[in-house]
Amino acid sequence: MAEVKNKEARIGVFLCHCGTNIAGTIDIEAVKEYAKTIPNVVVADNYAYMCSTPGQNKIADAIKEQNLTGVVVAACTPRLHEPTFRNATKAGGLNPFRFEMANIRDQNSWVHMHQPEEATSKAKDAVRIAVAKASLLEDLVPKSVPVEKTAMVVGGGVGGMQAALDLANAGIKTYLVEKNPTIGGRMSQLDKTFPTLDCSQCILTPKMVDVYRNENIELLTYTEVEAVEGYIGNFDVTLRKKARGVITPAEAEARGIVGGGCTGCGDCATVCPVIKPNPFELGMAPRKAIYIYHPQVSPLIYTVDFDACVKCGLCVESCGEKKAVDLDMKDELMTVKVGTVVLALGYDIFPIEKKFEWGYKNYDNVITSLEFERLICASGPTGGHLVRPSDGATPKRVAFVLCAGSRDNTGVGKPYCSRFCCMYSLKHAHQIIEKIPGVVPYIFYMDIRSFGKMYEEFYYRIQDEGAKFIRGRVANILEDPKTKNLHVNAEDTLLGRPVDMEVDLVVLAAAIQPAAETEKTRRLFGVSCSQDGWLLEAHPKLNPCGTTTAGVYLAGVCQGPKDIPDTVAQAEGAASAASIPIHRGEVELEPYFAQCMEDKCAGCGMCVPQCPYSALALVEKDGRTVMQVTEAKCKGCGTCGGFCPGGAIWMQHFATPQIIAQIDAFLLGGEQ
Amino acid sequence: MAVKKDYKDQKLAEKLRDRKYYVPDSNPEFIKDVEKIGQTAAHMCYQCGTCTGSCPSAPRSSYRIRLFMRKAVLGLEEEALTDPDLWLCTTCYSCTDRCPRNLAPTDAIMAMRNLAFKRDIIPRNFLQTVQLIYKSGHGVPNNDANRAARKKLGLEEEPETTHKYPEYLPGIRRILDHYRLKENADRILAEGE
Numbered sequence: 001m002a003e004v005k006n007k008e009a010r011i012g013v014f015l016c017h018c019g020t021n022i023a024g025t026i027d028i029e030a031v032k033e034y035a036k037t038i039p040n041v042v043v044a045d046n047y048a049y050m051c052s053t054p055g056q057n058k059i060a061d062a063i064k065e066q067n068l069t070g071v072v073v074a075a076c077t078p079r080l081h082e083p084t085f086r087n088a089t090k091a092g093g094l095n096p097f098r099f100e101m102a103n104i105r106d107q108n109s110w111v112h113m114h115q116p117e118e119a120t121s122k123a124k125d126a127v128r129i130a131v132a133k134a135s136l137l138e139d140l141v142p143k144s145v146p147v148e149k150t151a152m153v154v155g156g157g158v159g160g161m162q163a164a165l166d167l168a169n170a171g172i173k174t175y176l177v178e179k180n181p182t183i184g185g186r187m188s189q190l191d192k193t194f195p196t197l198d199c200s201q202c203i204l205t206p207k208m209v210d211v212y213r214n215e216n217i218e219l220l221t222y223t224e225v226e227a228v229e230g231y232i233g234n235f236d237v238t239l240r241k242k243a244r245g246v247i248t249p250a251e252a253e254a255r256g257i258v259g260g261g262c263t264g265c266g267d268c269a270t271v272c273p274v275i276k277p278n279p280f281e282l283g284m285a286p287r288k289a290i291y292i293y294h295p296q297v298s299p300l301i302y303t304v305d306f307d308a309c310v311k312c313g314l315c316v317e318s319c320g321e322k323k324a325v326d327l328d329m330k331d332e333l334m335t336v337k338v339g340t341v342v343l344a345l346g347y348d349i350f351p352i353e354k355k356f357e358w359g360y361k362n363y364d365n366v367i368t369s370l371e372f373e374r375l376i377c378a379s380g381p382t383g384g385h386l387v388r389p390s391d392g393a394t395p396k397r398v399a400f401v402l403c404a405g406s407r408d409n410t411g412v413g414k415p416y417c418s419r420f421c422c423m424y425s426l427k428h429a430h431q432i433i434e435k436i437p438g439v440v441p442y443i444f445y446m447d448i449r450s451f452g453k454m455y456e457e458f459y460y461r462i463q464d465e466g467a468k469f470i471r472g473r474v475a476n477i478l479e480d481p482k483t484k485n486l487h488v489n490a491e492d493t494l495l496g497r498p499v500d501m502e503v504d505l506v507v508l509a510a511a512i513q514p515a516a517e518t519e520k521t522r523r524l525f526g527v528s529c530s531q532d533g534w535l536l537e538a539h540p541k542l543n544p545c546g547t548t549t550a551g552v553y554l555a556g557v558c559q560g561p562k563d564i565p566d567t568v569a570q571a572e573g574a575a576s577a578a579s580i581p582i583h584r585g586e587v588e589l590e591p592y593f594a595q596c597m598e599d600k601c602a603g604c605g606m607c608v609p610q611c612p613y614s615a616l617a618l619v620e621k622d623g624r625t626v627m628q629v630t631e632a633k634c635k636g637c638g639t640c641g642g643f644c645p646g647g648a649i650w651m652q653h654f655a656t657p658q659i660i661a662q663i664d665a666f667l668l669g670g671e672q
Numbered sequence: 673m674a675v676k677k678d679y680k681d682q683k684l685a686e687k688l689r690d691r692k693y694y695v696p697d698s699n700p701e702f703i704k705d706v707e708k709i710g711q712t713a714a715h716m717c718y719q720c721g722t723c724t725g726s727c728p729s730a731p732r733s734s735y736r737i738r739l740f741m742r743k744a745v746l747g748l749e750e751e752a753l754t755d756p757d758l759w760l761c762t763t764c765y766s767c768t769d770r771c772p773r774n775l776a777p778t779d780a781i782m783a784m785r786n787l788a789f790k791r792d793i794i795p796r797n798f799l800q801t802v803q804l805i806y807k808s809g810h811g812v813p814n815n816d817a818n819r820a821a822r823k824k825l826g827l828e829e830e831p832e833t834t835h836k837y838p839e840y841l842p843g844i845r846r847i848l849d850h851y852r853l854k855e856n857a858d859r860i861l862a863e864g865e
Binding site: 407409411446474489492500 | 771773
C-alpha cells in the first residue's frame with residue numbers, strides 16, 4: 001500500500017477527437033507526437049470517439065500488446081466517462097484504478113475555441129501531468145459494504161407519499177417523516193388540479209389512506225430530522241418527534257390504557273378556549289390550540305399547539321377515559337438506521353408583499369393564488385364561495401397576475417419560471433366562470449407556458465369559455481380607498497396601449513421558493529443546492545433524481561419547480577433509484593480511503609477531531625497507539641492527510657508522491 | 673430593401689408604402705451604442721410592457737418606451753432616432769424602478785437622445801431650453817407670476833439660485849461652452865429658420 005510498486009511504468013496515451021469538439025481546436029496529431037516523447041509512454045494513439053466500442057477496444061488491446069501498467073485518456077470529463085474507461089482498462093487486464101483522465105475538452109477546447117495553438121499547448125501539459133500520475137498509480141480494490149434494508153422519505157407531500165408507497169410496495173420498510181401533523185402537503189390545499197379538473201383531495205386522500213395503512217410504511221408525522229450520520233447503506237438518522245400532546249391508540253395501549261388514545265372525535269377542540277389562525281387555511285379560518293388541519297387529515301390524531309395552549313385542562317376532561325391528551329408531553333429523539341434516503345421537501349410561496357407595487361398585504365382584495373385555492377374550495381373557509389376579503393361580496397371582474405415574482409432579475413423576486421402558475425391560473429379562470437355567472441377573468445401574462453400533455457388544449461378551452469388574455473406584465477396596482485376596487489395598470493403589448501383595468505379582486509400567481517426547512521435539512525444530508533436554493537441533482541439530464549451524496553435522492557419541487565405529474569414521476573424515479581442499493585444488498589465504495597502508515601504514526605490523535613465524517617479513531621495495536629480509519633465512513637476528502645504533522649496518512653489514489661509528480665510534471669516539464 | 677412603386681399621387685404613395693422590416697433596415701451597432709452610452713443591458717428586454725404600464729407619459733401620448741427598447745434590440749436606428757416620441761420621456765424612472773429584467777429603460781432613452789442629438793435631430797423646445805439655461809441658469813426661469821406667489825408665501829422673490837447670484841452664471845456657461853451645447857443649439861435653431 002504505502003509504497004510505489006511500479007518500478008517500470010509503461011503508459012499508454014489515448015487521445016479522443018470527440019468529433020470536432022476537441023479535434024476542431026486542438027491539433028491531435030501534434031499532441032500525439034508529443035506524448036510519445038514523454039517518459040514512460042510506450043504507446044500513443046488517437047480515435048474519433050474513444051468512448052465508442054472500437055475506441056475502448058484500442059485501450060484493451062494496447063494494454064495486452066504493450067504490457068501497459070497505466071492508461072491515460074485525454075478526452076472529456078471523469079464525471080462523464082471515467083467509468084467507461086475504467087471498464088476498458090479492466091477489460092485489458094489491468095486494475096481499473098490504473099487509469100487517469102486528462103480533460104482536454106470542457107476545460108480546454110471548449111473554452112479556448114478561438115486559440116488553437118494555446119489550446120494544443122495546454123493539451124500537451126494536461127497529458128504530461130496525467131502521465132506523471134498514471135506512472136505512480138496502484139492497484140486498488142473497492143470496498144463493499146452491506147446496505148440496510150430500510151429507506152427513509154423526508155417530506156409527506158404527494159412526492160414523498162408516492163416515493164414511500166413505491167419503496168414500501170417493493171418490499172422495503174420505509175420511514176416517512178413529515179414535519180406537519182398530517183401528510184398531504186401542498187396538494188391537499190388545492191381545490192382542483194389541471195388540466196383534468198380532478199378534485200385534488202379526492203385523488204389525494206386514497207393515497208394518504210394507502211400510506212397510513214401500508215404495513216411497510218412507518219409514518220412519522222410532526223417529526224423532523226435532527227441529525228444524520230453515516231453513508232450510503234448505513235445512515236443513522238436522528239429524528240425529533242415533536243411533543244404532540246395527544247397519543248395514538250397504539251401509544252395508549254403501550255401505556256396500558258385499554259381502548260384509549262385519540263379517535264379524532266374532536267371533543268377536545270370543541271371545549272378548547274384558545275383560538276388561533278389555521279395555517280392550513282393560510283390564516284383565513286380559525287383553529288383551536290388543540291387542532292387538526294382539516295377533516296381528511298392522516299393520521300386522524302389531534303395535536304396540541306403548546307405555544308398557544310394555556311393548559312387549562314378542559315380538553316383532558318372532555319377526552320375522559322380515552323386519556324388521549326397528555327399536556328406534559330416532551331419532544332422525543334429517536335434514531336433509525338436506513339440504507340437510502342429520498343428528500344421530498346417541497347416548497348413555500350414567495351413572500352409576494354416584497355414586490356410592493358402589487359400591494360399584497362396592503363390592499364384587502366389582492367390575494368395569492370394559494371389563498372384563492374382555499375377560497376374556491378368547498379371545504380375551505382368560505383365553503384367554496386369566492387369572496388372579496390374587504391366586504392365579502394362576490395367579485396365580477398377578477399384579474400390574474402402571472403409571473404408575480406417569477407422571471408424577475410431585480411434581486412427581489414426569483415429569476416426562474418415557477419412553471420405551474422400559467423396552468424393553475426387558467427384553471428382558476430375556469431373555476432370562477434363555472435361558479436359565478438357573468439364573471440370575467442382577465443389574465444395578465446407575458447407568455448402562456450402550457451407545455452404538458454393536454455395543457456395547450458386546456459388553454460384553448462379556457463379561452464373558449466370566455467377568459468380574457470392581456471399580454472403585458474402588471475406594472476402596478478392601486479386601490480380605490482372607497483370601493484376597495486383595484487386598478488390594475490399594465491400595457492396591453494399586443495395593442496400597444498396602456499391599460500387601467502378596474503377589478504374587484506386580484507389574484508397574484510406568486511413565485512415559489514424552497515421550503516423554509518430545506519436549507520437545514522439539505523446540510524444534514526450533505527446535499528448541494530443550486531444558486532436559487534433548489535437542491536442540486538447529480539446531473540440535470542442523466543441523473544435528475546440522484547444527488548452528489550451517494551444514497552440520497554430527490555423527489556418533487558425541492559429539486560426545482562414542477563407540477564403534480566412531474567413530481568409524482570420524479571418520486572417514482574427517486575424511489576426506484578433508492579431501492580437499487582437496497583435490493584443489491586451491498587454497495588461498492590470508491591477506494592479513495594485514507595490509510596494510516598502505522599510505522600510513521602505517532603498516535604498523537606490530532607487527526608481524529610479533524611475528520612468531518614468521524615471516520616478516524618485511535619486504537620492499540622502491537623502495544624502502540626495508532627490511528628485507524630473506518631474505510632466505509634471515509635470519503636477521501638484528504639483533510640487528515642493534509643493535516644498529519646508526521647506525514648503518516650496515505651490518501652489512496654491521491655497520494656502525496658502522485659500529486660507531487662503531477663506538480664513537478666507541470667512546473668518542470670514542457671517540450672524538451 | 674423596401675420595394676418602391678411609382679404612384680403619381682404622393683398621398684397614395686405614402687399610404688401604400690412598403691412597411692416590411694428588411695435586414696438592411698437593421699444596424700447591429702445601434703444596440704451596442706445604446707448600451708455603451710446608457711450603461712444598461714438593453715438587449716435583455718423581454719417586452720413585458722411593465723415600462724409602458726408604469727409610464728406617466730404613455731396614457732397621454734403615443735410614446736411607448738417598450739417599442740423604443742424593441743427598436744434598439746432590432747437595430748432599427750433610423751426609426752428610433754427620427755421618432756419625435758423619443759423626446760416625450762419625463763425621466764421619472766418609474767420604468768427603471770419596476771423593470772423585472774433590472775434594466776434602465778430611461779437610460780436607454782437618454783442614450784438614444786444623445787445619438788439623435790449627434791445627428792442634429794432634436795426638438796426646437798429642447799434647444800430653446802438650452803438657450804434659457806445659458807441665459808439665466810434655468811430651463812424654466814422665474815417669472816412675475818411665480819415671484820408674486822413666492823412673495824405671498826413669505827419667500828424672497830428670487831430663489832437661492834443663479835437668479836439671486838448671477839455671478840455664478842459664467843461657470844454654467846463655461847460648462848455649456850465646453851460641450852458646445854449652446855453653439856450647436858444656436859446653429860440648429862438658425863438652420864431651421
